Amino acid sequence: MAARNVMKGKTGDWLAVIGLEIHAQIASHSKLFSGSKVKFMAPPNQLVSFFDAALPGTLPVLNKYCVEASILTALALSCKINKKSLFDRKHYFYADMPAGYQITQQRKPIASNGHLLFNVYDDVKREKPRRHRVNIKQIQLEQDSGKSLHDEEKQQTLVDLNRAGVGLMELVTEPDMSNGKEAAAFVQELQTILERIGTCNGKMAEGALRVDANISVNKPGEPHGVRTEVKNINSVRFVKNAIEYEIRRQIDVLESGGTVVMETRSLDDTGCTIPMRDKEDVLDYRFMPEPNLPPLVLYDDTTINSTICQEKAINVDTLRRRMPELPEDQRQRLTEDYGITYSNAVKLVNEEGLADLFEQLCTASSRKETKRLINWCLIDILKCLHQRNLTVKQSPIPVEKLSDIFSSLQSGEISAKSAQKLLELLFDGDSRSVSEIMDVENLRQITSEEEVLKFCTKAVNEEPDLVEVYQSRNKKVINKLMGIVQMKSKGRIEPQLAKRIMEELLERRRRR
Amino acid sequence: MFTSRRSYSQDEKLHKSIPAKPTWHDVDRSTLSKRGVVDDATVELLERLSLVNFNNQAGVKTLMDAVALADTLQVVDTTGVVPMDSVLEDRDLNLRDDIITDGNCKEDVMRNAALTFEDYFVAPPGNIPLETKPASRYRDPDEEDQDKR
Numbered sequence: 001m002a003a004r005n006v007m008k009g010k011t012g013d014w015l016a017v018i019g020l021e022i023h024a025q026i027a028s029h030s031k032l033f034s035g036s037k038v039k040f041m042a043p044p045n046q047l048v049s050f051f052d053a054a055l056p057g058t059l060p061v062l063n064k065y066c067v068e069a070s071i072l073t074a075l076a077l078s079c080k081i082n083k084k085s086l087f088d089r090k091h092y093f094y095a096d097m098p099a100g101y102q103i104t105q106q107r108k109p110i111a112s113n114g115h116l117l118f119n120v121y122d123d124v125k126r127e128k129p130r131r132h133r134v135n136i137k138q139i140q141l142e143q144d145s146g147k148s149l150h151d152e153e154k155q156q157t158l159v160d161l162n163r164a165g166v167g168l169m170e171l172v173t174e175p176d177m178s179n180g181k182e183a184a185a186f187v188q189e190l191q192t193i194l195e196r197i198g199t200c201n202g203k204m205a206e207g208a209l210r211v212d213a214n215i216s217v218n219k220p221g222e223p224h225g226v227r228t229e230v231k232n233i234n235s236v237r238f239v240k241n242a243i244e245y246e247i248r249r250q251i252d253v254l255e256s257g258g259t260v261v262m263e264t265r266s267l268d269d270t271g272c273t274i275p276m277r278d279k280e281d282v283l284d285y286r287f288m289p290e291p292n293l294p295p296l297v298l299y300d301d302t303t304i305n306s307t308i309c310q311e312k313a314i315n316v317d318t319l320r321r322r323m324p325e326l327p328e329d330q331r332q333r334l335t336e337d338y339g340i341t342y343s344n345a346v347k348l349v350n351e352e353g354l355a356d357l358f359e360q361l362c363t364a365s366s367r368k369e370t371k372r373l374i375n376w377c378l379i380d381i382l383k384c385l386h387q388r389n390l391t392v393k394q395s396p397i398p399v400e401k402l403s404d405i406f407s408s409l410q411s412g413e414i415s416a417k418s419a420q421k422l423l424e425l426l427f428d429g430d431s432r433s434v435s436e437i438m439d440v441e442n443l444r445q446i447t448s449e450e451e452v453l454k455f456c457t458k459a460v461n462e463e464p465d466l467v468e469v470y471q472s473r474n475k476k477v478i479n480k481l482m483g484i485v486q487m488k489s490k491g492r493i494e495p496q497l498a499k500r501i502m503e504e505l506l507e508r509r510r511r512r
Numbered sequence: 513m514f515t516s517r518r519s520y521s522q523d524e525k526l527h528k529s530i531p532a533k534p535t536w537h538d539v540d541r542s543t544l545s546k547r548g549v550v551d552d553a554t555v556e557l558l559e560r561l562s563l564v565n566f567n568n569q570a571g572v573k574t575l576m577d578a579v580a581l582a583d584t585l586q587v588v589d590t591t592g593v594v595p596m597d598s599v600l601e602d603r604d605l606n607l608r609d610d611i612i613t614d615g616n617c618k619e620d621v622m623r624n625a626a627l628t629f630e631d632y633f634v635a636p637p638g639n640i641p642l643e644t645k646p647a648s649r650y651r652d653p654d655e656e657d658q659d660k661r
Contacts, residue, residue, distance in 0.1 A: 028610050035613030044631040045621060049614035053621045065610035086597070093563060095635035148638060158632035161621075284561055294600035312607055 005178040006220070009251045016217050016247045017224050018183050019175035022190065023168045023210040024200040025144065026069045032143055032167035033060030033103065040206050044160040052165040054098035059292050064314070066141060066167040067296065069199035070110050071319050073169055074139050076193050076326060079114030081316050083298045087141075087290040092283075095159050096146035104170075106287050109140035110296065117328070118189035119346070120182050128342070134186050135174040144168050169200070175214065175224075180243035187211055188236050192327045195352065204234045213243055216260070217250045225250070226260040231276065232267045242267045249273065330355060338362060338370045347378055353392030354382070357399065364403040369410055376406060380420060384427045397426045404434040417491055418443040446492050452485075452501045455493065459484040460505060471510050478502060539584040546586065548579035555647035563642075569650045 007014045028038055034051040051058035074081055086108045089101040114136035119129035146164035148157050171190075177183045191202035191209060202209045216227035228250070233242050249272075250260050265273040299307055301317040325333070331345040334355060340348075348355040358377045362370060381402070385395060405426075409419045418438075425437060438444050446452055459481050460467055469477045478499070485498050526532070541547075555572060559565055566572050618631060627634040 030608075030610055030612050030614075034615075035608065035611065036615035037612045043618075045618045045633070047615045048618070048621050050617075050621065051614075055621075055624075061608045062605060063610050064607040067607065091561075095633070095638060148635075149632070150637065152637075155637050157635045157638055158629060159635055160632055284557075286561060289597035291598060294598055294603050294605045296605050307604065309604060312604070314607070 007179075007217075007247065007251065009255050011255050013220055014217050014247075014251050015220055016178055016215065016243075017175045017227075018177040018179070018243060019214045020171075020173045020177070020183060020186065021212040021214065021229075022171040022173075022187070023144075023212075024073070024171065024194060024202075025208040026066050026167035026169060027198060027200050027208075028063055028065045028069065028167055030063060031165040032063050032066050032141065034058075034165055036165065038166050039162070040208075042162050045162065047162040048164065052098075052161055054100075060103060060290075062293065062296070063167060064312075067110070067298075067314055068319055069167075070139060070141050070169050071298070071314070071316055072197050072323065073171075073194065073199050074111030074114060075316075075320055075323060076197050077111075077114035077116055077136050077139070077171075079111035079136060079139060081111050081298060082108055083300075083303075083316075084108065085110040085141075085296045085298075087293040087296070088287050089290050091286040091288075094145065094148075095157050096148045096161070096164065098146075098161065098164065102143050102145065103290050103293070104142035105140035107289070109138040110298075111140075112136075112138040114139070116186065116189060116193075118185055120185045122181065129346075132177075132182055132185070134176040134182075137172040137174050139172075140170050142168050142170055179247070180240035183213060183243050184236050184240035187239050189327070191236070192350070196324060196327055198324075204236065207234070210234075211239055213239070213246070215243060215246045215250070217247055217254065225254070226262050228260065228262065228273075229264045230267060230273050231264060238267060238271070241271050242273060245271055246273050334358075338374075340370060340374050344374050344378065348374075351382065351392060354378075357381075357392055357395075357402075360399050361403055361406060364399070365407055365410065372410065373406065376409075376419075380423060384423050388427060395427075396429065397423075401426060401434050408434070408438070412445060412447065412494060414438065414443050414445055415491060415494065418445070442490065442492070444492065445494055446489055447494070447497070449497075449501060452493055452498060453505065455485045455489050456481075456498070456502045456505050458488060459502075460509065467506065467509065470506060478506070539587055541580075541583075544583055544586050547583050550576045550579055552647035555650070556644050559647075560642055560644060565645075566650060569652060572647075572650045 005015055007016060025038075026032070030036060031038055031049075031052065034049045036049045036052055037047045039047060049058075051060065071081060085105055087103055088106040090104050090106065091101040093100060115133055116136065117131055117133050120132045121129045144163050144166040146159055146161040148159055150157050173186070177186065187209075191204075194200040194202045194209070200208060204211070211233045213230045213233065214227050215230060216225040218225040228246065230242050230246055233239050246265070253260055261275075264276045266276045268274050297307075299313050299315050301315065304310060304313060304315045307313045327349050331342065331349050334340060334345040334348060335342050338358075345355075348358055354377060358374065361373055361377070365373065385392065390396075405414075405419055405422050408414045409416065414422070421441070421443065422434060422437060425441075426434075430437065432440070446455075463481060463484065466477050466480055470481070481502060482495070482498055485493060485502065486495075489498075550572065555566065558575075566575070622628055622631070622633065625633050
């Protein structure tokens with residue numbers, strides 16, 4: 001048993017068992033079973049069709065893109081795609097679900113038996129992360145409910161059905177995680193994957209990705225304990241904190257002789273879990289097959305010809321071929337192809353679009369310069385973006401200009417400081433060409449030895465005392481002379497060159 | 513003038529799916545292994561889950577009869593038969609393209625609402641525990657006394 005999984009309690013060691021249920025909102029234009037628009041913020045009840053409002057006489061029609069999105073997600077998580085899946089009704093009463101039931105896939109979901117391998121950074125100082133695997137039990141398609149705003153004062157609930165009927169992918173994991181860090185790392189990698197394949201934007205703060213954690217604790221060697229469900233987690237950081245809090249809470253309860261109640265808890269603002277308002281204790285959802293929807297049948301290369309309507313049929317293999325490069329594959333490829341460290345690859349892939357930019361710049365410049373380029377991308381460029389709250393995609397500078405700056409930097413035509421200045425100017429909207437700015441702002445390095453000698457001579461002539469000190473006692477005052485040279489030349493002389501010329505000059509003067 | 517009731521002569525052939533003689537037979541209820549029970553607890557549970565009241569004793573009896581009828585299905589041998597849950601199961605599920613064709617009809621959608629507030633539907637506060645009404649209210653008090661005697 002790995003030591004990292006063991007939690008120390010007052011009465012001994014404890015182990016925690018965690019499983020996650022994740023609802024990912026499908027990034028489609030229209031809803032799962034109706035043609036209403038899907039949009040995060042909109043005036044209340046503006047994006048509601050008669051079907052979404054459960055008015056009688058309406059029927060569900062399945063959105064093709066939603067099915068494709070679930071298949072892509074399932075393939076990215078190495079799941080088995082069920083070629084025939086079924087839809088069911090799950091009945092319960094709530095004001096934001098006007099039909100009185102939710103259409104979901106209880107008997108036969110669209111995919112099952114997958115897994116995700118991801119990195120866990122147990123120790124911040126260690127460079128190489130640990131790989132952990134979580135198995136995915138199933139992925140199913142289901143409808144989202146509307147939104148309720150509870151008004152305690154007036155004793156009423158305001159209901160907005162804009163979200164009612166939006167497509168969700170429910171991802172159920174096996175209880176393969178043992179602490180908050182692993183769960184948070186899982187969610188983070190899942191977010192990156194979903195964004196990459198474009199099926200969900202992964203924004204937890206907007207409710208596009210909702211994580212519910214099932215947590216229990218037990219003493220080593222004993223069976224799993226009673227589990228609680230924690231909801232209302234809306235960031236990756238809170239995934240870790242909420243789970244750690246709940247584990248501690250359960251250990252405390254059990255160590256003081258109490259029992260853990262099987263209940264649903266909510267995460268409050270202070271990071272503690274509190275019992276949610278009482279739901280009915282008998283939760284019988286009266287599952288029944290959805291009579292208005294025949295089975296969903298999917299095809300692959302071997303069976304696609306058997307269907308009559310080939311344009312409408314979904315071919316799983318076609319989607320598999322359409323899959324973009326997954327984050328982990330990209331990280332491995334970057335380290336192999338460009339010789340960068342794995343941790344740098346992780347940083348590149350983490351920032352959407354940055355890895356592509358890096359590769360484009362690598363292609364434009366010489367492949368040997370990757371070391372300097374990776375630092376330039378990760379530090380200089382990223383800093384400019386973050387300061388202006390921009391994503392890589394929103395960067396105003398075309399790749400060619402960035403390439404120009406970098407090649408000038410590499411050749412020594414400009415100093416690092418000048419390159420920084422160029423970046424700042426361009427990010428702030430300067431539309432001139434790189435060459436033009438370098439001319440006008442006088443950013444080019446002085447490389448001619450004659451020119452450098454002129455500046456050195458000026459400095460030496462102005463500061464005879466410093467020269468005296470240098471010649472007789474202290475060689476370190478050369479730095480002061482260098483300072484004057486840099487100031488006079490506006491930092492356009494490469495320090496090593498300036499130092500060499502200065503030393504040669506002072507040596508010649510000494511000999512006189 | 514009434515047309516006389518048609519009677520099939522030996523010459524007219526029936527469709528092969530129609531048996532020549534009735535095959536109906538009563539099911540001996542004692543042979544059934546499982547029998548659905550509609551007791552007080554079941555009645556109360558059903559009322560709570562469906563938010564529908566039986567209204568009267570006749571309602572409860574109708575359910576009991578329906579369950580008894582369903583019980584007789586057990587005599588049917590379903591070995592090797594895959595359950596069917598939709599007569600549409602041999603059809604392809606129709607898929608729509610992901611384009612926006614609906615919505616934007618707030619006034620129509622909210623027209624039937626009893627109470628609205630600033631473009632929101634107004635509902636009572638959620639999760640009010642439901643008071644369970646006892647199932648015994650459907651039983652005839654005279655009958656009960658008879659049983660006790």
